[in-house]
Amino acid sequence: MDVKPPRSRLPMRARLATTVGSAAATVSRLAGKGDGSVIGGIIGLRLQPDLLSLLAAGRRVVLVTGTNGKTTTTRLITAALGALGQEIASNIYGANMEAGLASALSRAPHATLAVLETDEKYIPAMVKATSPRVVVLLNLSRDQMDRAAEIWLLARRWREALADAPGCRVVANADDPLVAWAAGAARQVTWVAAGQRWRDDSWCCPHCGAHLERDGDDWSCRECANRRPPVSWVLTGDQVIDPTGRERPLELALPGRANRANAVVALAVADVFGVNITRALRELRAVTSVAGRYTQVTRRGCDIRLLLAKNPAGWLEALDVLAPPPVPVLLSVNAQGPDGRDTSWLWDVDYRRLRDRAVLVGGERRLDLAVRLEADEVPFRLVNDIDEAVDLAGAASANLEVLANYTAFQQYRAVLGRAL
């Protein structure tokens, strides 16, 4: 094995680019503007446009993408591969476009492994730039439509990129027909039965457009040969079944079906790298929060749990995770750039199951959500901020569940303290 640290092989100009980039990142961090990973990467890439390829050369790279669960799965894979005892480069702050990836690699010059969360739209370019050992495809559904992410088109681009990357193994969710179709073009695929809660973007065959037959998680096209591939990893309830047929309980600290699915994907990736599965599972159980998600924090005597979900599929999964009534729930929605400026997606979520519990509505676009809940006959109260919600919740319960989209989540996190 080649143990020469990758950075020493970088050409002079690239080394300068990473040094200047990381200096800029430090300045940005000191100035209090986030973790600095994006600005560092942007400056580095400006000095050396093929910086990412240079930084990735000689490393074993895992790219993780999908509409939902990227950040958590990246964290889980990093945890599982930790069993190898090697340094791992990862963009743990969720900066998942080219600059974020470059910055993650330049900050860990000696890491021979890299686990990189990657924006869905950047997968074709990032596959080219990093020659990944593994690409993880989690799921594909409607998200931030005002950025024109047309998902059939996106699936086609993934498919073309993977057909063009013969050295790469794809770990893909067989239960998502769009993902399965995209991954089907790759030479080597590990199929995972990770489930699909949200189906409203995959009623029709991405190959020929005919209606899909659905039977539980199984699916097949009525017109062409496209069907759910045979799987080697299965999530069933809280159990994972590995390719040898051995069943183990997951028993994660992270809540919800979606996270169990993410964990099974992480195990499948760990297996590609030869990690002992029992050992990897122990690492996954030790993950208790991811970038502030799922952590409990106490404010004015109320235990608050923060959940982040950004799109209809994410909200559907998150509504499943909520503690049961009488614990009140605060729903919060913004429509800033990172959220998508369009709130139409609120109408794709079914809120009727909230009818019998206390619901509070906050965020900059609370009126959009209020009108939506009114249509579903869900009673609610409007609140201006987290403290008003805590005061209203405190009367009935010592707990509050908070479900927010991206910038609404970050605003609450800032109020509740960076300790999250």
Place this chain on the structure above:
Amino acid sequence: MRSLRLVWIYPDLLSTYGDRGNALVLERRARLRGVPVQVLEVNSDQPVPRDGHIYLMGGGEDLPQTLATRRLQADGGLHEAVRKGAVLFAVCAGYQMLGVEFGGAEDQPVAGLGLLDIRSGRGERRAVGEIVADVDPALQVPRLTGFENHQGVTERGPRARPLARTVLGTGNGDGTEGTYAGRVLGTYLHGPALVRNPGLADLLLSWALGPLPPLPAEAEELSQRLRDERLAAAAAQQPS
């Protein structure tokens, strides 16, 4: 009419932007007036019922748009319903499909359903953002507020009228927004266009049901607040 039948056409192909909202708003506003409502969701592998009162079509990507057009053409149910006087409300991709022709994948012209005298193609730039437009005074509907997200440009023939004149946003691309002819109405206000425009929802309901009594003020309060907020935000966004 014993009950109002709403037919939502092809949610499996044409529902990408919260299109369910339009069905929910029509349903709510009819029920609040004591009219029972039946909502039929018709997927693209099912026949389109011919006896609906209001038909809804939503947005979709290029490929589903072309597939949906082919299936509706072969089915014939929608054409027959419109011939018999049903109301048809279509949004975005659905709006373009109603025309004589629209631009499919790679902007290849695709023959539309021919229910509106319009032709659509691809514009230079994608129009994304808030849209405000003043409705044809003949329709007596207040100013439209909505969100658009499309790259379409739509031209009208002599047998169709623009729904509105744009104040902010792109719409059809010529200073107008949407088209109507008889009881067929299409718009680029995507997703739940009727949520912020209850007046437009009531226009469709009145075409199907006849004159409508107003709703009690408390039933209108939230949607009115949302409407005011969005119109104020759009006014702040406009160059003065």
